[in-house]
Amino acid sequence: MGRTLAVVGGGVVGSMIAWRAARKGWDTTIYESDRADSASWVAGGMLGCLGEARPGEDTALDLARASARCWPEVLTALADPTITVASDTVLIAADTADAHELATRADYLLGHGLAMKPLSGKDIRSVSPGLGSSVRRGYLAMSEGALDNRALLRALRGAATQAGVEVRTHHVTDVGDLDTDQVVVAAGVGVGRLWPPAPVRAEKGEIIRLRRPPTAPPPPDNVIRARWRGRLVYLVPRGDGVVVGATQYEVGVDTDPEPRAGGVGDLLADAIEVMPGLAEYRVSEVGGGMRPVTPDALPLIGRVDERTVLAAGHGRNGIMLAPITAELVTGHLDGTADPRWSATLDPRRFT
Ligand SMILES: Cc1cc2nc3c(=O)[nH]c(=O)nc-3n(C[C@H](O)[C@H](O)[C@H](O)COP(=O)(O)OP(=O)(O)OC[C@H]3O[C@@H](n4cnc5c(N)ncnc54)[C@H](O)[C@@H]3O)c2cc1C
Missing domain, CATH: 3.50.50.60 (FAD/NAD(P)-binding domain)
Incomplete structure (x- = not known):
């Protein structure tokens, strides 16, 4: 060949x-x-790996775990310290329904031998001091990080x-x-x-990049993934601020990826409620992209x-x-x- x-x-x-x-x-x-x-x-x-796991999607979880095992070698070979932006993830919930949904997911992962450490509201604020008072409870997914x-x-x-x-x-x-x-x-x-x-369809996702001015509180050290009154929002730290994501809804593959005002508005409102200090950040970019789904x-x-x-x-x-x-x-x-x-x-x- x-x-x-x-x-x-x-x-x-x-x-x-x-x-x-x-x-x-x-x-x-x-x-x-x-x-x-x-x-x-x-x-x-x-x-x-853990944050995206959904009960019933066992094979997807196995594949993600296999890939997670490959990442350390890849990052060592790339030898660029700016790539890794977080090492752990805090999963949080706002109301009772969100907390129930999160607990179901945690039980599923525990059933697969994956540990998520339960956190009370007080624990969460000591791990991530900038989070708002409506955050009730959550879990720490250790070694579940993020890349720029x-x-x-x-x-x-x-x-x-x-x-x-x-x-x-x-x-x-x-x-x-x-x-x-x-x-x-x-x-x-x-x-x-x-x-x-x-059989690949498109799932559109909107995302916002926020830049921290010197006077604003720092971004979180960890990834924050929130179930927020039935919606999902996450904060991923960057060297100069935070990435807020992401909406998800199915569209035709030829739809333009331009962000919708409604999706961006919801994301921003939820993110500021999760971490009130973000209200002082500057909006440096609003974007949209297409996830290829099967x-x-x-x-x-x-x-x-x-x-x-x-x-x-x-x-x-x-x-x-x-x-x-x-x-x-x-x-x-x-x-x-x-x-x-x-x-x-x-x-x-x-x-
Ligand atoms: C808002 C949002 C947030 C996300 N967050 C995460 C996350 O946190 N973690 C995670 O793991 N994943 C995340 N994803 C999913 C992830 O981005 C995608 O699964 C991944 O980027 C797909 O990579 P890809 O290389 O297959 O496709 P793409 O990144 O879309 O790259 C395909 C490339 O092929 C090029 N191309 C297409 N057709 C042709 C052609 N005919 N000729 C030449 N070039 C062509 C395109 O220009 C494009 O550059 C997110 C996605 C979105 C939209």
Whole structure:
């Protein structure tokens, strides 16, 4: 088998794959239409193995845990201290219904041997002093941190280039036009245009970046994930402030990612109630992005013909799942695919 490879898509998934493939000897080129419109550029950056876990989605939890085990090695190799922005997550609830929902999730995780430490309102305010008085109770998810997604993308691009990856700004309309031996399609919500059977839908998410002026209280040290009167809001620290996210609702894949005033208004109101000091912060960016979602909440990773491997449909967890995805994709390219995941993640499993 030849060793030239085209990766279509330069988001976190495509970049991680290209970097790993180049280190395994593949002569690799990334084709990227516009990184600024990728979900990876917009995202919050949480490595939300526990925070994103949902009762019943056991396989998704196993995959996330497998990827969590890969992250330390990836971060060591990237050697950029600005990427990691938090090491733990505090999950909190506002009213009784929110607390009940959170407790159900905690019971599910405890049942899988994953520890979440219960926190009273007083405990929470000692872990995260800036939180508002309406925060009643919560849990500490230890070692569930977050990354600065943009620092990560820059570092991945640098590492990939150093490993010999070429990056071309080019919108691919047909993988048949690419003259490489193998092609990986990692085009996020755009995957269906290159492989039409892909059952990938778009879930829009809005996010706000807040910058801290010198006089305002500091951002939290940890990720704060809140169930807030039936809505979800999270705060992810950054060097200069905080990222507030994120709404989620399904739209057509061709819908524009521009943020809606209503979604942004709700996020901001909830975030300020969770952490009142944020009222003094400056709004530096309001953005929207498209999460590529699948019917069973698992990504599509695997070969669809003898020349093409798919890596798409990572939904809410594409950053979290990037390292395990790169490992599985290079396995498919080298003919050493991990049998444990091949059938489960097979892109043709719905057809
Ligand atoms: C608001 C929001 C918050 C999120 N927060 C988190 C989080 O905290 N943690 C987490 O793990 N995940 C999070 N996610 C999900 C995560 O961002 C995605 O799952 C992940 O970025 C998907 O990565 P990707 O590389 O597959 O797709 P993308 O990042 O969308 O990249 C695909 C790239 O392919 C390019 N492309 C598409 N078609 C073509 C083509 N035909 N030719 C050339 N290039 C093409 C696009 O321009 C794009 O740059 C969030 C998503 C959103 C929207």
